[in-house]
Amino acid sequence: MSEGKDKKDIRDVVTTGPPVAGLVSPSKANLIEPKTKEKEEKFGYERCTHCGYCRHVCKVYNTSWSETDYAGGRNRIIKALDRKDIKFDKEDIIPSVYRCMLCGNCKVVCPVGINTLEVFQNLRKSVVKKGAMPEKLKGLRKSILSNNNPFLEQHTDRFNWCEGSEDGKKAYERAKKELAAIEDTLAVEDQNARKEKPRKVGYFVGCTSAYRNKELVNATSEVLGKLGIEFVVFPEERCCGSVLFRTGLEDEALALVKHNYEMIRNSGVTEVVFSCSGCFSTFTLEYTKYAGGNLGFDLFHLTQYALRMVKEKNLKIRYTKRSKDNPLLITYHDPCHLGRYCNVYEEPRELIQMIEGVKLFEMKHNRDMSWCCGAGGGVKALYGDVAGEIGRDRIAETRTCMVRIREDRLKEALETNAEVLVSSCVFCKNNLFQVANEDNSPIKVMDISQLLNDCEFYQ
Amino acid sequence: MNETIVKKKMNGKLTQTQEKVKKGGKKRNFEEIVKEFISPYHVSTNKYELESASADLTSLPSYHYKFKKNYLASIIVRPADTESLSQLIEKCWERSLPITIRAAGTSCFSSATPSKGGVIIDMRRINKVEHIDPEKMTVRVGAGISWLNLIEKLSDYGLAPKAYPTSFKTSCVGGFLATPGKAGIGVLKYGTMADSIISLTLVLPNGKIEYISRDSKGEISLDDIAGTYGIYGAVSEIELSITNLKTSLEIIGYGFSSLEDAINYYKALMSKVPDKPFFLSISERQFERYSHINFPSQEWLVWAVFYDDPEVTFKSVSVSEEIALNSNGVGVDKSYLKEKWRDISDAEVAIGRTSRNIIFQEYWISNDRLLSFYESYVKRAGNYKFPIAAYTISGEEGWSRVKIFGLSDITRPIEFFTVKAFLHDLSMKAFKQGDSLYTIGIVNTFYLRKYKREVVKERKVLKDKLDPKDMFNSYRIIKARMKLWRISLLFNTAKLLYKISFKKK
Numbered sequence: 001m002s003e004g005k006d007k008k009d010i011r012d013v014v015t016t017g018p019p020v021a022g023l024v025s026p027s028k029a030n031l032i033e034p035k036t037k038e039k040e041e042k043f044g045y046e047r048c049t050h051c052g053y054c055r056h057v058c059k060v061y062n063t064s065w066s067e068t069d070y071a072g073g074r075n076r077i078i079k080a081l082d083r084k085d086i087k088f089d090k091e092d093i094i095p096s097v098y099r100c101m102l103c104g105n106c107k108v109v110c111p112v113g114i115n116t117l118e119v120f121q122n123l124r125k126s127v128v129k130k131g132a133m134p135e136k137l138k139g140l141r142k143s144i145l146s147n148n149n150p151f152l153e154q155h156t157d158r159f160n161w162c163e164g165s166e167d168g169k170k171a172y173e174r175a176k177k178e179l180a181a182i183e184d185t186l187a188v189e190d191q192n193a194r195k196e197k198p199r200k201v202g203y204f205v206g207c208t209s210a211y212r213n214k215e216l217v218n219a220t221s222e223v224l225g226k227l228g229i230e231f232v233v234f235p236e237e238r239c240c241g242s243v244l245f246r247t248g249l250e251d252e253a254l255a256l257v258k259h260n261y262e263m264i265r266n267s268g269v270t271e272v273v274f275s276c277s278g279c280f281s282t283f284t285l286e287y288t289k290y291a292g293g294n295l296g297f298d299l300f301h302l303t304q305y306a307l308r309m310v311k312e313k314n315l316k317i318r319y320t321k322r323s324k325d326n327p328l329l330i331t332y333h334d335p336c337h338l339g340r341y342c343n344v345y346e347e348p349r350e351l352i353q354m355i356e357g358v359k360l361f362e363m364k365h366n367r368d369m370s371w372c373c374g375a376g377g378g379v380k381a382l383y384g385d386v387a388g389e390i391g392r393d394r395i396a397e398t399r400t401c402m403v404r405i406r407e408d409r410l411k412e413a414l415e416t417n418a419e420v421l422v423s424s425c426v427f428c429k430n431n432l433f434q435v436a437n438e439d440n441s442p443i444k445v446m447d448i449s450q451l452l453n454d455c456e457f458y459q
Numbered sequence: 460m461n462e463t464i465v466k467k468k469m470n471g472k473l474t475q476t477q478e479k480v481k482k483g484g485k486k487r488n489f490e491e492i493v494k495e496f497i498s499p500y501h502v503s504t505n506k507y508e509l510e511s512a513s514a515d516l517t518s519l520p521s522y523h524y525k526f527k528k529n530y531l532a533s534i535i536v537r538p539a540d541t542e543s544l545s546q547l548i549e550k551c552w553e554r555s556l557p558i559t560i561r562a563a564g565t566s567c568f569s570s571a572t573p574s575k576g577g578v579i580i581d582m583r584r585i586n587k588v589e590h591i592d593p594e595k596m597t598v599r600v601g602a603g604i605s606w607l608n609l610i611e612k613l614s615d616y617g618l619a620p621k622a623y624p625t626s627f628k629t630s631c632v633g634g635f636l637a638t639p640g641k642a643g644i645g646v647l648k649y650g651t652m653a654d655s656i657i658s659l660t661l662v663l664p665n666g667k668i669e670y671i672s673r674d675s676k677g678e679i680s681l682d683d684i685a686g687t688y689g690i691y692g693a694v695s696e697i698e699l700s701i702t703n704l705k706t707s708l709e710i711i712g713y714g715f716s717s718l719e720d721a722i723n724y725y726k727a728l729m730s731k732v733p734d735k736p737f738f739l740s741i742s743e744r745q746f747e748r749y750s751h752i753n754f755p756s757q758e759w760l761v762w763a764v765f766y767d768d769p770e771v772t773f774k775s776v777s778v779s780e781e782i783a784l785n786s787n788g789v790g791v792d793k794s795y796l797k798e799k800w801r802d803i804s805d806a807e808v809a810i811g812r813t814s815r816n817i818i819f820q821e822y823w824i825s826n827d828r829l830l831s832f833y834e835s836y837v838k839r840a841g842n843y844k845f846p847i848a849a850y851t852i853s854g855e856e857g858w859s860r861v862k863i864f865g866l867s868d869i870t871r872p873i874e875f876f877t878v879k880a881f882l883h884d885l886s887m888k889a890f891k892q893g894d895s896l897y898t899i900g901i902v903n904t905f906y907l908r909k910y911k912r913e914v915v916k917e918r919k920v921l922k923d924k925l926d927p928k929d930m931f932n933s934y935r936i937i938k939a940r941m942k943l944w945r946i947s948l949l950f951n952t953a954k955l956l957y958k959i960s961f962k963k964k
Contacts, residue, residue: 030795051516052516052629056607
């Protein structure tokens with residue numbers, strides 16, 4: 001159990017019933033299946049009863065107050081378009097389709113179990129096919145397709161981060177060597193040898209860490225090194241395609257999926273570790289689907305892998321900058337891609353709680369009811385400056401949707417009296433770090449890899 | 460200067476805007492004027508936003524809106540405070556623009572949708588908790604705050620609202636007052652929403668800001684505002700009397716084979732128990748059946764929630780159990796009770812699982828006539844084969860809100876309209892026996908004009924005084940777009956066709 005008992009968990013708020021009664025959907029155990037016609041989850045909007053429960057948890061709606069910005073409102077639009085009650089308009093449709101963080105909180109509270117993520121990703125796909133796409137997205141697409149990353153950076157610079165990490169450099173050199181061996185010989189005996197090797201660990205870095213957050217990828221490499229793992233990176237690594245999947249450009253993502261999938265398969269790696277929750281969820285969901293349900297290698301987020309190693313090797317963890325008597329007070333922010341997308345809630349907490357010199361406090365909205373940081377679903381990239389542009393003369397209105405959302409999250413973290421907000425997603429870290437920095441907030445924001453890198457692992 | 464609706468082509472599409480036309484011929488768009496004092500981000504003419512905001516949370520098909528003169532607004536504006544709301548309404552008043560006030564849109568009877576196009580004023584941004592006074596036990600909030608947000612905020616202080624709707628997960632504070640806040644959670648124990656109000660801020664149709672308290676002696680009083688669907692202006696802030704969070708909550712449920720026994724027990728719980736139930740309801744077995752896999756076997760079920768300090772709750776539960784045993788009541792299985800506990804706010808939503816287009820009507824029935832109304836319902840329901848279910852919650856002293864659901868699908872139009880006809884027949888029954896409807900939407904105002912003429916007349920006098928052009932929430936209560944004879948003709952035809960098609964089968 002986490003500390004911070006004086007702070008209410010969102011599920012403990014009493015309304016008229018027992019805890020939970022007012023805030024999330026009822027238990028569906030004794031409820032009959034909704035009567036629907038749809039055969040596939042992407043048509044789940046058909047079963048929407050417009051109960052409006054999703055409005056309460058939608059951080060975008062609670063900032064924009066637009067009826068098209070929450071799941072039920074968007075479902076109404078899709079239904080109306082389907083039935084031709086309303087005409088398709090390439091320009092006007094864009095905000096209602098893209099002003100969504102795809103955080104999945106609406107999916108959690110939906111009483112009829114609509115897979116809103118599937119519905120809205122499919123909606124994006126279908127509007128793109130009809131020629132509707134935000135201008136900024138066109139730039140992102142172009143960069144990914146030509147440079148294999150969304151940042152307009154040279155593909156050849158992808159592994160520049162290795163310069164800052166001894167373990168990273170070693171991993172890269174190991175991988176290069178093995179790659180050369182594969183290309184040179186493709187010898188059957190070598191391949192057999194690889195298959196026989198009990199465990200071979202790969203680290204999929206991801207674009208944001210590689211180009212924008214080298215401190216995070218360095219920390220991850222060091223942590224894997226501290227855990228005694230001789231891992232490799234993938235010198236031919238390309239963007240995982242997450243951005244394309246989330247924004248309706250699935251078809252264009254498939255070439256990246258094919259490349260990365262074959263790259264990992266050919267490398268002989270049996271376990272792939274991710275520090276980026278976005279890449280991890282894309283592999284877990286989309287890549288697995290692409291591979292027909294079996295990738296042929298196992299996927300781990302760093303938090304899962306580190307926990308497993310610590311347990312297997314019977315290690316203890318000590319935070320080197322504080323003591324047991326003067327612990328660092330931490331609150332953990334669940335990234336949507338790790339939590340609601342992949343159901344990884346407990347491993348990060350278990351890992352943090354194993355660290356001597358650290359104490360965990362929960363925020364009111366945690367686990368599957370955690371608030372999104374505001375960076376998901378392309379909202380940051382596409383709508384980061386919308387309100388800023390149109391409301392310069394009003395301070396209250398110049399805050400962008402995304403800024404307000406991340407401010408809310410930071411405020412909730414501050415309420416726990418924690419000194420550090422830890423997340424396990426590079427996007428959450430960046431977004432929350434930015435607001436903490438801008439507001440001169442007393443709370444520090446860091447990635448879990450950075451926290452672990454400040455720890456000592458011992459027996 | 461003239462106000463005119465101008466249709467023009469922009470970027471190849473036809474747009475419709477209200478424009479102020481100056482004599483010199485130079486035009487200033489209403490939208491531009493509003494954007495001078497309300498963030499452009501919250502002034503929208505986006506086609507899809509207009510479509511969404513011009514509808515409410517109903518699952519009824521779109522014809523339900525489109526029969527109206529102009530169901531679609533031309534612009535949506537979301538002011539953030541009373542001052543900008545006042546300024547906005549004043550601009551509309553100057554231009555005689557129709558106004559529809561909306562927030563969550565949960566009343567589902569087109570109560571918050573346009574009937575003459577114009578401007579939708581979305582109140583959701585006026586949602587601040589302005590002041591909580593734990594000593595005086597009061598809270599002042601923006602009317603656009605959702606009940607759930609208010610509950611969450613108050614619970615941090617160990618406080619809670621007194622009365623709120625079963626739709627509290629989605630609905631807003633202002634909406635409950637307008638539609639009409641007389642039945643729901645806590646009403647039996649603490650009184651209606653109107654009873655909880657200490658004061659409020661109202662923006663009149665001309666934009667003037669009026670502060671109204673219980674003692675106000677102006678032309679408009681608190682009583683005029685409660686349950687009148689915003690026809691006299693927009694409530695922007697409300698000061699409410701609140702209570703403290705209690706520590707003990709228990710639910711009881713008893714099943715009865717006889718309707719009369721169930722209603723007698725329901726009524727006994729209102730008067731013979733030391734502490735009045737926090738929530739009290741009757742459901743028909745069918746109602747449980749349409750949303751649950753396992754459900755109680757008795758035909759009529761009475762549910763009561765007691766919520767107070769442990770001693771008070773315990774006493775109330777004991778007395779209630781005793782009365783039940785003397786009234787042929789059979790206790791409902793504990794596992795179902797536990798579920799029902801959670802179900803208070805979800806019951807009316809859960810039944811929607813079985814139907815694409817759920818249809819319902821809410822009747823406001825005196826407890827003295829509750830049995831005769833229910834008997835009429837049971838008798839009439841026997842004539843039809845489509846799924847129907849009844850669910851009642853207690854309202855203010857002596858009254859109950861009976862909600863009858865018909866589960867249908869517009870793809871079966873004869874059945875769909877026959878369900879509506881069935882509900883219409885019950886409405887006629889209610890009015891004829893001196894009762895009324897609980898929620899009055901835009902369509903069913905004709906009942907009031909036929910059966911509640913004096914009330915309508917009285918409302919109209921004040922409306923003419925405050926809003927002579929009827930631009931504010933038009934067609935609510937005092938005007939009717941639909942004629943009773945036309946509805947009767949439509950529904951009788953539907954019933955006839957239903958009978959014919961049923962016989963053929």
